Amino acid sequence: MKLHVAIAAAAMLLSTAAHAQFQKPEDAVKYRQSAFAVMGNHFNRIGAMVQGRVPFDAKVAQENAAIVAMLGKLPWAGFTPETEKLKSRVKPEAWAEMDKVRAGADKMMKAVAELDAAARTGNLDAVKKTFGDAAATCKACHDAYRE
Amino acid sequence: MKLHVAIAAAAMLLSTAAHAQFQKPEDAVKYRQSAFAVMGNHFNRIGAMVQGRVPFDAKVAQENAAIVAMLGKLPWAGFTPETEKLKSRVKPEAWAEMDKVRAGADKMMKAVAELDAAARTGNLDAVKKTFGDAAATCKACHDAYRE
Numbered sequence: 001m002k003l004h005v006a007i008a009a010a011a012m013l014l015s016t017a018a019h020a021q022f023q024k025p026e027d028a029v030k031y032r033q034s035a036f037a038v039m040g041n042h043f044n045r046i047g048a049m050v051q052g053r054v055p056f057d058a059k060v061a062q063e064n065a066a067i068v069a070m071l072g073k074l075p076w077a078g079f080t081p082e083t084e085k086l087k088s089r090v091k092p093e094a095w096a097e098m099d100k101v102r103a104g105a106d107k108m109m110k111a112v113a114e115l116d117a118a119a120r121t122g123n124l125d126a127v128k129k130t131f132g133d134a135a136a137t138c139k140a141c142h143d144a145y146r147e
Numbered sequence: 148m149k150l151h152v153a154i155a156a157a158a159m160l161l162s163t164a165a166h167a168q169f170q171k172p173e174d175a176v177k178y179r180q181s182a183f184a185v186m187g188n189h190f191n192r193i194g195a196m197v198q199g200r201v202p203f204d205a206k207v208a209q210e211n212a213a214i215v216a217m218l219g220k221l222p223w224a225g226f227t228p229e230t231e232k233l234k235s236r237v238k239p240e241a242w243a244e245m246d247k248v249r250a251g252a253d254k255m256m257k258a259v260a261e262l263d264a265a266a267r268t269g270n271l272d273a274v275k276k277t278f279g280d281a282a283a284t285c286k287a288c289h290d291a292y293r294e
Contacts, residue, residue: 021192031188034181038221041178045168070217074185 025082032078033088039071043134046115049124050131058122065112065119065127068134072112076105094145101145108137172229179225180235186218190281193262196271197278205269212259212266212274215281219259223252241292248292255284 022028042064048054049061084095094101111134118126169175189211195201196208231242241248258281265273 021195022188027188030184034184037177037181038185038218041169041174048168067217067221070214071185074214 022078022080025080025086028078028080028083029086029088032075035071035075035078039068039075042067042071043112043138046119046127046131047135050128056124056127058119058124061127062119062122065116069109069112069116072109076102089147091145091147097145101141104137104141104144108134108141111137169225169227172227172233175225175227175230176233176235179222182218182222182225186215186222189214189218190259190285193266193274193278194282197275203271203274205266205271208274209266209269212263216259216263219256223249236294238292238294244292248288251284251288251291255281255288258284 022031045064046061046068049056079090079094079098079101081095084090111130115127115130115134118130169178192211193208193215196203226237226241226245226248228242231237258277262274262277262281265277
């Protein structure tokens with residue numbers, strides 16, 4: 001149930017992303033890169049606990065997962081057609097297969113919503129499982145579409 | 148009451164920020180700049196409605212205010228002493244007066260929590276008022292501490 005709520009919340013917030021506006025294409029690139037950068041930082045903080053590099057703290061995991069879940073919805077609005085020719089690490093394949101990129105984004109958002117739900121339970125095993133699943137969705141797109 | 152809840156949530160999440168970790172000082176700079184960039188984008192979307200450049204949509208205002216309120220807590224962890232000598236737009240005065248910077252950050256977080264609470268009411272006048280107050284807290288620090 002929590003998962004359904006989280007996914008509904010994700011779908012709702014996606015409307016925000018879809019409406020995001022940028023004055024210049026460069027702003028869209030900066031926006032999406034910034035959203036990924038902040039998300040990555042907080043995702044890695046959970047990773048440090050999952051991998052035992054820092055002690056597991058359920059509250060910290062929950063806080064970070066909530067940030068990741070919110071930020072995961074944002075960068076996609078920055079992949080506007082006008083940004084295709086701008087310098088970034090996006091491979092040409094991504095623009096040619098934007099439907100697959102969107103599908104990958106959907107998987108990622110679902111996975112981080114599940115991580116968020118798991119973190120709310122405070123159960124380390126659940127956090128480990130959903131963190132791994134979420135990390136796999138990151139890697140899939142990075143491998144295919146990022147230089 | 149909603150405001151108190153929002154402020155309590157802000158205080159709770161601040162602990163996340165305080166624990167944020169960075170492998171290199173450069174990562175801290177990128178993190179704080181990224182958080183500000185994403186926050187600014189969503190803050191400006193509310194601004195467009197407040198200023199009548201786009202029609203007021205209470206749901207969109209609420210979504211954006213929630214993002215701003217969450218992101219507003221984050222950048223401060225990136226102002227680590229190790230980043231003082233790195234290239235950025237932070238004026239030397241900021242490092243000399245970090246207690247004032249922190250006080251300004253607190254004001255901003257309180258102001259965006261009030262904007263978030265106002266946006267939840269769906270009342271445009273309340274959004275206008277709290278948006279203006281929040282914008283003033285941005286400007287105060289930018290004028291004093293940003294090149």
